[in-house]
Amino acid sequence: MSIDARARLDREELRTLLAETIDTDASEVGDDTDFVEELGVDSLMALEVVVVLERAYGVKFGEQEMRSVRTLRSAYDEVLRKLDERS
Template structure:
């Protein structure tokens, strides 16, 4: 991973971004908390999460990858992977 990609991906910044996007308290966005099951995110808001991540980090997700973004951990891992592929 390039240094630029590392500096662009901060777990706590990502947590805050996700919390803001799904209109949740930052404390509710725990690493493994499922956005849909635990935080009540509907499919439209889940799509918004993906769009926000793509814009913020300049990456593109496949449809399968989009469906896998259900927790902070999965979002972090996927964005990290995409940044690695790009560098």
């Protein structure tokens, strides 16, 4: 992973962004907290999470990638991978 990509992606900022998007407190968004199973995020809100990530970081998710973004860790890893691909 490039240093530039890591510098552009702060885990705590991402946690806050995700929490705001799903309308919950950032303390509820643990690294491996499943948005759907544990926080009750429905499919429409899950899509909104992906759209917010795409806009915030200037990346695009494919359909399969969208389905994989269910935790802070998976969101961080996917966005970081996409940012690194562009570097």
